[in-house]
Amino acid sequence: MSVLFSGGFWAFVCVVAGIYTILALGLQVQFGFAGLLNFGQVGFMAIGAYTMAILVVKEGWSTWLAAPLAIAAAAAGGLLLGLPTLRLRADYFAIVTIAFSEIIRYVATNDTSLTGGSQGTIALGAVGTASEYNSGWSSFQTHVGHALGISTGDTTMLVIVWVVAIILLTLSWFALRTPWGRVLRAIRDDEDAAASLGKNVFAYKLQALALGAALAGIAGLFYAWEFSFFSPDDFQPLLTFFAWMILLLGGLGRVWSVPVGALVFGFIFAGTRFLNFPPFTWVASDERAYIRLIIIGLIIIVLVVLRPQGLLGKRREMVLE
Amino acid sequence: MFLQLVANGLVTGSVYAIAAVGVSLVYGLLRLVNFAYGDFMAFGAFVAFAVNGPLHQSMIVAALAGMAATAALSLVLDVVLWKPMRVRRAGFMSLFLASIGLALVLRQSLLLAAGSAPRSYTVNPYRVFVLGSVRLSDAQVIAIATAAVTIVLVGLFLALTTWGRVLRAMADDRALAAVAGIDVAGATRMAWLISGLLAGLAGVLAAMVEYSFDPNFGFQLLLPVFAAVVLGGIGSAYGALLGGLALGLAQEVSTWSGFAGGVNPVYKPVVAFGVLAVALLIRPQGFFGQARAG
Numbered sequence: 059m060s061v062l063f064s065g066g067f068w069a070f071v072c073v074v075a076g077i078y079t080i081l082a083l084g085l086q087v088q089f090g091f092a093g094l095l096n097f098g099q100v101g102f103m104a105i106g107a108y109t110m111a112i113l114v115v116k117e118g119w120s121t122w123l124a125a126p127l128a129i130a131a132a133a134a135g136g137l138l139l140g141l142p143t144l145r146l147r148a149d150y151f152a153i154v155t156i157a158f159s160e161i162i163r164y165v166a167t168n169d170t171s172l173t174g175g176s177q178g179t180i181a182l183g184a185v186g187t188a189s190e191y192n193s194g195w196s197s198f199q200t201h202v203g204h205a206l207g208i209s210t211g212d213t214t215m216l217v218i219v220w221v222v223a224i225i226l227l228t229l230s231w232f233a234l235r236t237p238w239g240r241v242l243r244a245i246r247d248d249e250d251a252a253a254s255l256g257k258n259v260f261a262y263k264l265q266a267l268a269l270g271a272a273l274a275g276i277a278g279l280f281y282a283w284e285f286s287f288f289s290p291d292d293f294q295p296l297l298t299f300f301a302w303m304i305l306l307l308g309g310l311g312r313v314w315s316v317p318v319g320a321l322v323f324g325f326i327f328a329g330t331r332f333l334n335f336p337p338f339t340w341v342a343s344d345e346r347a348y349i350r351l352i353i354i355g356l357i358i359i360v361l362v363v364l365r366p367q368g369l370l371g372k373r374r375e376m377v378l379e
Numbered sequence: 380m381f382l383q384l385v386a387n388g389l390v391t392g393s394v395y396a397i398a399a400v401g402v403s404l405v406y407g408l409l410r411l412v413n414f415a416y417g418d419f420m421a422f423g424a425f426v427a428f429a430v431n432g433p434l435h436q437s438m439i440v441a442a443l444a445g446m447a448a449t450a451a452l453s454l455v456l457d458v459v460l461w462k463p464m465r466v467r468r469a470g471f472m473s474l475f476l477a478s479i480g481l482a483l484v485l486r487q488s489l490l491l492a493a494g495s496a497p498r499s500y501t502v503n504p505y506r507v508f509v510l511g512s513v514r515l516s517d518a519q520v521i522a523i524a525t526a527a528v529t530i531v532l533v534g535l536f537l538a539l540t541t542w543g544r545v546l547r548a549m550a551d552d553r554a555l556a557a558v559a560g561i562d563v564a565g566a567t568r569m570a571w572l573i574s575g576l577l578a579g580l581a582g583v584l585a586a587m588v589e590y591s592f593d594p595n596f597g598f599q600l601l602l603p604v605f606a607a608v609v610l611g612g613i614g615s616a617y618g619a620l621l622g623g624l625a626l627g628l629a630q631e632v633s634t635w636s637g638f639a640g641g642v643n644p645v646y647k648p649v650v651a652f653g654v655l656a657v658a659l660l661i662r663p664q665g666f667f668g669q670a671r672a673g
Contacts, residue, residue: 095472142660149412149471149613150659153605157652160602168645299479306476348487355483362477363464 067328069212075324076219077280079317080226081297082304084273090311091234092266093246095152098139099274099301101159104166104293106132106275107282108173111191115182121194125279132275135162136268144263156295166290178289179282195283219280223317226273231313242266243311296351300327303354306361309371318370326357382513384631390519392627393526394585398600399607399619400533401577407550407614408570409461410471414478416578417601418485421594423449423579424586425493431500438502438521442583449579453571456481482598489594497591518587525584530620533577537616542569550614603630603648606655611667618667629654 081103088094109131113124143154166173174181179191203214233239244252245259253259282288300323308319330350367373402416413419427445430436436444460481464474506517515523537543545566549556557563585600586592607626611618633642633650642650 095475142656146659146663149410149475150609150663152475153412153609154652154655154659157602157606157655161649161652164646164649168643296483299483302476302479345491348491351487352484352491355480355487358480358483359460359477362473362480363460363467363469366469366473 066210066212069210069216071324071328072321073212073215073219073284075317075320076216076223077277077284078301078304078323079223079320080219080280081274081277082301082308082320083223083226083230083313083316084270084277085301085305086270086311086313086316087230087233087273088266088270089305091239091242091246092263093148093249094144094263094267094270095148096155096267096270097152097295097298097302098155098157098159099270100293100295100297101155101162102132102135102271102274103278103281103297104159104162104290105135105271106278107288107293108166108278109275110279111179111182111282111288112172114191114194115179121192121198128279129272129275132278133268133272136271137264139271140264140267144260144267156298159293159295159298163290163293166293173290176290178291179287190286192283192286196286199283215284219284222276222280226276227313227317234313238262238265246311299358300354303358303361306358306365306368309368312371315368315370319368322369326354330354380512381632381635382511384635385628386510386513386515386523387519388628388631389624390515390523390526390588390627391631392624393523393530394581394588394600394623395604395607395627396620396623397526397529397533397577397584398581398604399611399623400530400616401574401581402604402608403611403614403616403619404546404550404570404577405574406608407616408546408553408567409465409474411461411474411478412471412605412613413574414475414601415482415485416574416604417597417599418482418489419449419453419575419578419597420582420585420600421489421592421597422452422485423582424592424597425489425498425594426579427583427586428493428498428500432498438500438587441500442580445583446576446579449582450572450575453575453578454568457567457571486594486598493594495593495595497593498586499591500587502587518590522584522588525580529577529580533573534617534620536573542566546570547616550616603651606651610655610658612664615667621667626651626654 081099084102085096085099088096088099106128109128110121110124113119113127114121119127139155139158143151146154167176169175170181182191199211199214199218202218203209203211206214206217208214208217234243241252241257241262244255245257245262249259252262281292285292304316304319304323306319307322308315308317327350330346330353361368365371398416398420401419402413405411405413423445425445426448427438427441430444431438431441460477461474464477469477502518508515508517508520535543537547545556545561546569548559549561549563549566553563581600581604582597586596589596603626604623607622608619609622610626611620611622630647630650634644634647
């Protein structure tokens, strides 16, 4: 139980919740604002993380040039996915987006010369060279830590991730209140009505998709920096479903419900680590990981059935159809 | 070499086709994209494994047990999960997300019960049938023969029997079918029953063809199966049959060296989605789909 009382562990939980906040905010922009049923969000995260790591390790770019390009690459991925698929019916679109994220993962697993393959970022550089992509980030993190008088790296990361998350949340909150945001919501509520008012529905949807993808790209950057190693297995569809669960836990169509959902999810996910009392002790500790995911699956089902607007969502504003 | 790939493609395609019909039947009736279907397949494969391995029964008995258990599972889930959701008038998105939650629960339960170690049926993997330049394993021949019979039976069932007509009528226009006095509750049960039987069968056949399988293998099959369903047009059972066969063939034949050197076999799943993307660009509702969901 000692880990339960360690500050480092909970700081880590909050860092991950911050990264999930940014990832799920992207989904909120796509689904909560524009009604797009994207189930491939993790693919954009992978594009962000890999683009940055490849540019830094293979091309020797500075982190501060590679990071914006990685975000742009994720957004471009959104445009590329959207152009042929946004005209599809919602159910077709949902399936095609999962397929997209799986294709990204297949390519990352098998195109070893580009991504290091299933060994992950360790195999990015040539044999015998250190393939660290995060030295630029680490020194920045240390600087920030010194400036703020924080001694542990976990806490520094916590501050940075949440400052960025809050900036992005605030920007999204304002964006939703601009005429652009109002058109998006109009499209979400009644696509034909928006089209009949002369709005270019396709262009708006494409923008929302690309914007959400860029947010996922940012989440991918922080994911890469936080763990200083990643492999294609980190970008399983499961991560997209976690982001959806966060959206449902928080509430649909609202910006500030996303961090609430992410924190609740983070604590559920971390809390299920501590299932070390009967009946859970009847199974081996490595098998308790299965129980954790069973519980998460059950929570998704219960939420969808009992509160289709999400815990903090407003029923009048938006309900999962 | 080319003929061998066509034969392999028919094997893969017929497994996809059976599963795709199962997904499509339920979608047609309930507008439910069943994301847990891959895990239904894995469930069937593992029940069959329990009967075939520890219980030492023949593969035929094992397959039938797997099918029956999977059908029972889908009927029970309809009562405890999908029916309450229908009563609450849950829409397409809610159903989709709930099925994702269900997929997690099923797969992790299977991992908990059976462990993550790969399993194999006690069938002979080395017996080979030679047909001209084509060599097929025991499992492949069984899969292709069983699938052919199943596909014909399903086709006849949909075309000729009353229940088949009811299912197709409801897929076309649920409201109109209900007004015409069709037993909606009975048709729903029938759809789950057949869908479950097909999931169990497809799971057992896929497990035999792949030889070694673990609880995750159903999910890996799910996306090509979905691609087959979308290719055929969601909700169209005949479309799903054709979509499955077409995708299986496309996946295997794309690796043929005569095609500009062929695609690296690890990218077979990507080929399936590539075919799907091109098909959707030409015909956004699939081969046999309706332009708008009814």
